Amino acid sequence: MGTDKDTKINLFDTYKNKQEILIRRCTLDDLDGVIDVNERELPEDYPYFFYKSILDDYPESFLVAQNKNGKIVGYVMWRVEKAPSFDGLKYENKGHLVSIAVSEDYRRKGIAFELLSNSMSAIKKYRIKNYVLEVRVSNYSAIKLYEKFNFKTKGIKKNYYRDGENAYFMVREVK
Ligand SMILES: CC(C)(COP(=O)(O)OP(=O)(O)OC[C@H]1O[C@@H](n2cnc3c(N)ncnc32)[C@H](O)[C@@H]1OP(=O)(O)O)[C@@H](O)C(=O)NCCC(=O)NCCS
DSSP, X not given: OOOHHHHEEEEEEOTTTOOEEEEEEOOGGGHHHHHHHHHHHOSOOOOHHHXXXXXXXXXXXXXXXXXXXXXXXXXXXXXXXXXXXXTSSSEEEEEEEEEEEEOGXXXXXXXXXXXXXXXXXXXXXXXXXXXXXXXXXXXXXXHHHHHHTXXXXXXXXXXXXXXXXXXXXXXEEOO
């Protein structure tokens, strides 16, 4: 576990209504709050051990947003995957966005932006060549968020989600 300085990444007044939000690294004690946000905001849910394994393996890029009462109102988590390069000539590390969500009452305040920008610089240390993610083709707000970070749609994954919806596969090169 890092020091306070390592784990408290950013404290900011959200620019739209001056609510103080702390962006910091996730701890074991936060997992129930993370799961709560996930279950409210996304149809894809995961067992506890899955969150725990991401936290164990990639703690630097597993971030939470907490409100001034200490409640978790957002999170982001990444993992690293070794996969063929896009030209198929070699294997390389890719940073895969596992999940991001912000509680409905806290949206459009810049929280996802802060979570993504801080976690992307953290996952970079695994010498990844690209950031990759899947997003539901109907998820307009998330697609706009990723476009803001210069992700480009590289393809469509058919029936990617359990309910049969297709996903855009989006990629951003690491500079
Ligand atoms: C997608 C999500 C994480 C965005 O969180 P957020 O904290 O509201 O996003 P931010 O306030 O940081 O917005 C950053 C940028 O994302 C884009 N964006 C976010 N919400 C948007 C919306 N409803 N409509 C259009 N663009 C939107 C905008 O480009 C925005 O920048 P701007 O405010 O300067 O226009 C949030 O809507 C959410 O949790 N959705 C449900 C879970 C989900 O879909 N996760 C992604 C799964 S792939």
